[in-house]
Structures are given as structure tokens and as C-alpha cells.
Amino acid sequence: MSGKTTREQIIAAADELFYHRGFEQTSFASIADVVHLSRGNFYHHFKAKDDLLDAVIAARLADTRAMLERWESEAPDPADRIRKFIDILLINRADIQSYGCPVGTLTSELAKLDHTALGAAGGLFTLFRDWLGEQFTRLGYRDDADDLAMHVLAASQGVATLANAFHDEQFIRREVQRLHDWLDTHIDD
Amino acid sequence: MSGKTTREQIIAAADELFYHRGFEQTSFASIADVVHLSRGNFYHHFKAKDDLLDAVIAARLADTRAMLERWESEAPDPADRIRKFIDILLINRADIQSYGCPVGTLTSELAKLDHTALGAAGGLFTLFRDWLGEQFTRLGYRDDADDLAMHVLAASQGVATLANAFHDEQFIRREVQRLHDWLDTHIDD
DNA sequence: GTCTATATACCGATAGAC
DNA sequence: GTCTATCGGTATATAGAC
Numbered sequence: 001m002s003g004k005t006t007r008e009q010i011i012a013a014a015d016e017l018f019y020h021r022g023f024e025q026t027s028f029a030s031i032a033d034v035v036h037l038s039r040g041n042f043y044h045h046f047k048a049k050d051d052l053l054d055a056v057i058a059a060r061l062a063d064t065r066a067m068l069e070r071w072e073s074e075a076p077d078p079a080d081r082i083r084k085f086i087d088i089l090l091i092n093r094a095d096i097q098s099y100g101c102p103v104g105t106l107t108s109e110l111a112k113l114d115h116t117a118l119g120a121a122g123g124l125f126t127l128f129r130d131w132l133g134e135q136f137t138r139l140g141y142r143d144d145a146d147d148l149a150m151h152v153l154a155a156s157q158g159v160a161t162l163a164n165a166f167h168d169e170q171f172i173r174r175e176v177q178r179l180h181d182w183l184d185t186h187i188d189d
Numbered sequence: 190m191s192g193k194t195t196r197e198q199i200i201a202a203a204d205e206l207f208y209h210r211g212f213e214q215t216s217f218a219s220i221a222d223v224v225h226l227s228r229g230n231f232y233h234h235f236k237a238k239d240d241l242l243d244a245v246i247a248a249r250l251a252d253t254r255a256m257l258e259r260w261e262s263e264a265p266d267p268a269d270r271i272r273k274f275i276d277i278l279l280i281n282r283a284d285i286q287s288y289g290c291p292v293g294t295l296t297s298e299l300a301k302l303d304h305t306a307l308g309a310a311g312g313l314f315t316l317f318r319d320w321l322g323e324q325f326t327r328l329g330y331r332d333d334a335d336d337l338a339m340h341v342l343a344a345s346q347g348v349a350t351l352a353n354a355f356h357d358e359q360f361i362r363r364e365v366q367r368l369h370d371w372l373d374t375h376i377d378d
Numbered sequence: 379g380t381c382t383a384t385a386t387a388c389c390g391a392t393a394g395a396c
Numbered sequence: 397g398t399c400t401a402t403c404g405g406t407a408t409a410t411a412g413a414c
Contacts, residue, residue, distance in 0.1 A: 006379085006380095020301065021301050021302070022213075022298065022301040022302070024211075024213060024214060025213060025301065025302060027406080027407065027408085028407080028408070028409090029406085029407085037380080037381095038380070038381055038382075039408090039409090040380080040381065040382070040383085040384095040409090040410085040411090041379070041380050041381065042408095042409090043408095043409065043410075044379065044380080045379095047409090048408080048409080049408070049409095098300070099300065099301060100297050100300065100301075104297075104350045104354075105297050105301065107350070107353070107354045108289050108293075108294050108297060108350065108353060108354075109211065109298070111287070111288065111289065111353050111354070112209065112210050112211040112214065112288060112289075112294065113210070113211070113214060122354050122355065125351070125354050125355070147363055150351060150360055150363075150364075151364065151367065153347075153351060154344070154347035154348050154350070154351045154364060155343070155344070155347050156347070157346065157347040157350040157351060158342075158343035158344050158345070158346040158347025158348070158350070159343050159347070161293045161296070161297065161343070161346040161347070161350065162314070162339060162342060162343045162346060164296070164297060164300050165293075165296045165297075165300070165311050165314050166311065166314070171339055174336055174339075175339075175340065175343060178340065195397080195398095216388075216389065216390085217389085217390070217391090218388085218389085226398080226399095227398065227399055227400075228390090228391095229391090229392085229393090229398080229399065229400070229401085229402095230397070230398050230399065231390095231391090232390090232391065232392075233397060233398075234397095236391090237390080237391080238390065238391090
């Protein structure tokens with residue numbers, strides 16, 4: 001906390017609350033409680049709630065980009081990189097069972113709200129989509145690299161939604177294994 | 190409209206608004222506007238908003254049961270029945286692109302709200318899960334019939350979430366075809 | 379940059395006349 | 397069974413003192 005500016009603390013608190021309770025259900029008061037700030041002081045940092053949402057999405061985009069770059073340096077093999085993506089379902093299984101996927105649930109909520117930030121939130125999906133597509137391209141796929149990327153993305157979203165609904169960790173493990181098996185059938189080496 | 194009671198009209202209006210805008214974001218006033226009723230009169234029919242939610246979920250459960258029974262009478266072959274389930278992604282593609290899956294999005298929202306009706310909403314998933322599991326059992330699967338049912342359910346949820354995020358109809362068509370192909374590899378006849 | 383006080387609007391829910 | 401009027405609470409957002 002010491003190294004963070006007030007603005008960064010607000011974004012971090014909002015990020016978590018948006019994920020746990022949803023965007024619309026998260027009030028400025030609840031964020032202010034976490035950051036130990038008064039409601040009035042809030043508007044010095046963010047003019048409106050939508051501006052805060054934009055900042056949270058921008059922060060998530062930056063975090064995701066950093067994660068993907070880390071994966072790239074850790075795993076030179078494109079198949080291993082895709083495996084890292086699949087495994088976040090396991091790594092984040094506790095949060096996923098409680099709150100679903102942070103990207104999928106935010107996108108669904110903003111779609112129902114008909115919110116202007118829906119496009120920005122969809123950029124998080126695009127980030128993963130393009131990155132996965134690039135890995136499939138490196139695996140030798142050309143025209144259908146994007147289709148395969150979307151398939152992996154959809155599979156992970158389906159697992160997150162049902163894991164959240166049923167609170168079933170074994171289901172996550174089974175589906176992750178199934179996805180790894182599917183990936184293996186799409187690698188010729 | 191003529192043959193429906195006021196209560197049934199309220200439930201139908203709430204059902205649609207909950208799907209299009211979400212539960213929390215749907216106010217009594219907006220439902221009252223649709224049914225042409227005053228806000229005050231509302232509480233003659235439903236004591237609280239949660240009671241209305243329970244009624245909407247009960248109505249969806251009844252509608253779903255009726256649909257599954259219709260499928261059973263239309264298709265004696267369990268594989269054809271599963272195909273009918275897969276094809277609702279195509280039939281409802283317009284709504285899915287705009288609002289996602291009515292079951293998945295409601296469950297995600299109630300999970301974040303920590304709402305008591307989350308279990309009841311999950312019953313909608315259980316209905317499909319058990320029905321799909323029974324079809325896989327009839328196809329000869331025993332221990333893993335439920336796993337396969339959950340896999341089909343997860344696949345459909347993933348497609349719905351991404352179709353909603355990207356508004357991509359061709360993606361739906363590709364993934365539906367992929368699911369049909371997957372199903373064919375799981376039928377030996 | 380932080381605070382208190384407040385404006386304005388909407389929410390779910392209630393009371394009571396008709 | 398339907399209505400109007402209203403309560404109490406909370407939301408976003410603003411104004412202005414310190």
C-alpha cells in the first residue's frame with residue numbers, strides 16, 4: 001500500500017469489488033471504505049463512475065499484457081504457451097468457483113447494461129484471442145488459427161461459468177485435462 | 190395477453206427484462222410500465238422482488254421441462270435429442286448475441302449478489318445436466334455420462350459468452366458444427 | 379488533497395382511499 | 397384489484413470549507 005498512489009489504490013480496490021460483486025452493484029461508498037477515503041474526495045480522482053471503470057479496464061489490459069509477455073519469456077514453445085493459458089483455470093479455480101471469470105462476467109454485465117465500455121472490456125478478450133491465435137499460427141495453422149483461438153477461449157469461458165454455478169473443482173480438473181488432450185491432438189511434431 | 194392473468198403478465202415481463210437488463214438492474218417501475226400497472230399495485234401480486242424472482246425461475250423451470258418433454262417425443266434417438274440441445278445455440282443466436290444465455294447470465298449475476306435464489310437458478314442448469322446425462326446413459330455411457338453432459342453444457346455456455354462479447358454469428362455456426370462433430374465421435378452404431 | 383454537507387434521483391416497500 | 401401518495405434508504409454527483 002505504501003508505494004501506491006491514492007488513485008492506484010482506488011483502481012485496485014474497484015478492480016476487486018467489480019469482480020466480486022459486479023460493476024453496477026459496487027458503490028463508491030464501498031470502494032471508499034476499502035481505501036479509507038470519504039465519498040466526496042472520490043470525485044477529485046475520478047469525475048464519474050464510468051471513468052473509474054475505464055481505468056479498471058485499462059489496468060486489467062496492462063496486467064494481462066504483462067502476463068502474456070511473461071509467459072512468452074518463460075515458454076518459447078507455442079504449445080506450452082497455450083497450456084499456460086489453459087492452466088489459469090486451475091490456478092484461479094478458487095476465485096472462478098466463487099466469482100466466475102473476471103473478463104466474461106464483466107462483459108456479460110456491461111452487455112446487459114448496454115454500457116459504452118463494453119467495447120473496451122471486449123478488448124480483454126481480444127487480447128487473449130490474438131495472442132492465442134499467434135501461438136496457433138506458430139504451430140503451423142494459417143486460416144483457422146483464429147478459429148482455434150476462439151475455441152480455446154470459449155472452452156475456458158464455459159468451464160468458468162459452470163464451475164461458478166456448481167462450485168465443482170473436480171469438474172474444472174476434468175475439463176482442463178480434456179482441453180490439454182484436445183490440444184495434443186492439434187500438435188504434429 | 191388476453192388469456193393471461195395479471196400475475197402471469199408480470200412474470201412474463203419480468204422474465205424478459207431480467208434476461209435483457211439483468212435482475213438487479215430491472216426495477217419494479219420498468220416492469221410496471223410494460224404491464225401497464227402502477228408500482229403500488231405490484232405488491233398485491235408479489236410481496237417482494239425476491240418473490241418475483243422465485244416465480245420467474247419457477248416459470249423458466251416449467252418452460253424448460255416442457256421443452257425437454259417435447260424434444261423427447263419428437264426425437265426417440267438420444268443422440269438426436271442431444272443435437273436438439275446443441276442447436277438451440279443456432280435457434281436463439283440473435284438473443285444470445287445480444288444478451289448471452291439466460292441461464293448462465295442469471296446464475297453469474299446471482300452468484301455475485303450472493304443471492305439466496307442462486308440455488309434455484311442453478312436448478313435450471315441441473316435440469317439440462319440430468320437430461321443430457323440420461324441421453325448419454327442411453328447411448329451406452331455409464332460412469333462418465335454426467336461428465337459428458339457437463340462438457341456439452343460447458344461448451345454451450347462458452348459459445349454463448351463469446352458470441353455475446355463479439356456479436357459473431359459465424360463463430361456460433363463454427364462451434365455448433367464442432368460440437369456436432371464431437372458428438373458423432375462419441376456415438377458407436 | 380481531504381473533508382463534511384448536501385442536491386437530486388431512484389430504489390424497494392407500505393398505507394390507505396376507491 | 398387498482399390506484400395515489402409517501403416513507404426510508406441508498407445511489408451518483410456537487411459545493412465549498414479546511
